[in-house]
Amino acid sequence: MALHLVYHPIYSQLELPPEHRYPINKYRMLYEYLEQALKLHSHPQLRLHCPQPVDIAEIKQLHHPDYIDGLFGNTLPAAQMRRIGFPWSAQLIARTLTSSGGTKLTVDLAYQYGLGIHLSGGYHHAHHDFGSGFCLVNDLALAARHALTLDGIDKVMIIDCDVHQGDGTATLLADDPRIITFSVHCDKNFPARKPDSDIDLALPRETTTREYLDAFRGILPLALAQHQPDMVIYDAGVDIHQHDELGYFNVCTQGIYQRDHLVLSHCHDAGIPVAAVVGGGYRSEHQQLVNLHAQLIYSAMDVLALR
Template sequence: MEKYDLIPAQLLHRGTVPVSSFFEPEPADLATIVQAHAPEYCRQLLDVALSPAMIRRIGFPLSAPLVERELRIVKGTVDGCLFAITHGVAFNVAGGTHHAGRDWGEGFCLLNDQGIAAAWLLNSAIRQRVLIIDLDVHQGNGTAQLFEEEPRVFTFSMHGERNFPFRKERSDVDIGLPDGVGDEAYLELLQYHLALIFERVQPDFVFYQAGVDVLATDKLGKLALTKAGCRKRDELVFGYCHAARVPVQVSMGGGYSVQIRDIVDAHCHTFEAAIQLYH
């Protein structure tokens, strides 16, 4: 959790983002979260009444403050969509909770912020064709499950094949990578698939899950990217979005390197890569 305070502080310290560019969301309401999740699961979550088995699956002790935090993350991503439509790109300093499925939470994810926001965009008729790019080291299994029968949302996950979750769901495109993949092979694959997917999907909105647990220094990941490679990854994604003139909302996703500085630096590089193009 420490990184969520350090990222904005570091962005301000570097002069990357002015104070005026930050916003603090209110908690999302029930009507918003049921855009993607089962109503009964949502009600139990809001009542802090999930079953012991589900709490174990999530991995956090359930509490009202934790639920409120998750609701604020969701609203930050939903609000960020409107900022992205106006400005080209918007970030949620947290979020990327891609392991939450329709009626379950998992892997420290209670609600799927980008999944809810994508459903909200479609149900509100604000956008018609959404692409979700998930480059966390862990497969976006919850996101894949949410949209497995939704043709208006295209899900792309490039992840460590032997990383959690061990039971994968089916995205529209899944690239499961072997352990130890480094910058060159990773970036070549990513560029190849981004070109094909943007041509095929023609999205009018993009969500980017920008986890930095792809770094070689990550305690939980099994890939081997450098910070420079991770930044190039971000530049590729933003380059395709910018060239296609498609707004993009970014959620930070995972990052578990031994040194907190490595995590914060890599996340800040994601902001910097976007700002170079959009501002």
């Protein structure tokens, strides 16, 4: 048995203005940490995969073609780019296409092997005809639609544990009964307007590790039993951490591990394949995020008994 990981160097190859809030270096730092701590390339039970950019025509089946043409052609109004939060560049577009392709590839790996982890992904604030909150293309919704094209996958559940509600995912997939959107988030945090997911677990600011895990543990098995998904796409955002600069929760590092282990073990025991993405996490010192994101890999290795 092996754990399959997806990564591309382009994830951190984006020049941003000084003091920009987005932790662009964390993807490279996470990869380098895993290479050093786990000997990624030589580890007998770890497999690394490099994605290809997703096809633009496929993105236009999810997002409004005019939005995608304007985004990729650099003709969006300045106000729409400000809402996204990135300055436009050709590298930004290349990165977006590749990361979206990475989440799709993670779905394929989960389908084939039972579990795949993408060392990027989770751009859940992208809506049908606009981007928002550092999200241009909604890779979670795109990957869920892709999963439904695979033989035997008739229902997908997106379990989004980023501290910010998956508003774009909720609106994009509101009319698709084959995809269940399940968001666990802070009630008073971005976005200000939170459209209904199929399942919303909104927790108050300063929620502790015990409160978070008790609430999540109380609803996760019921959600899986009720909807019986054929695949889960899991957004393992670490911005629930007590020191996150945009999070407002009081969850410790061990709590992140326990949350990830809870999702992966429940699905593993039920025979449900999981495609996981690392999701959000915000620190001025990007290196401080690495150990938090690594908890997803450690929990996966423990569920698969690889360490």
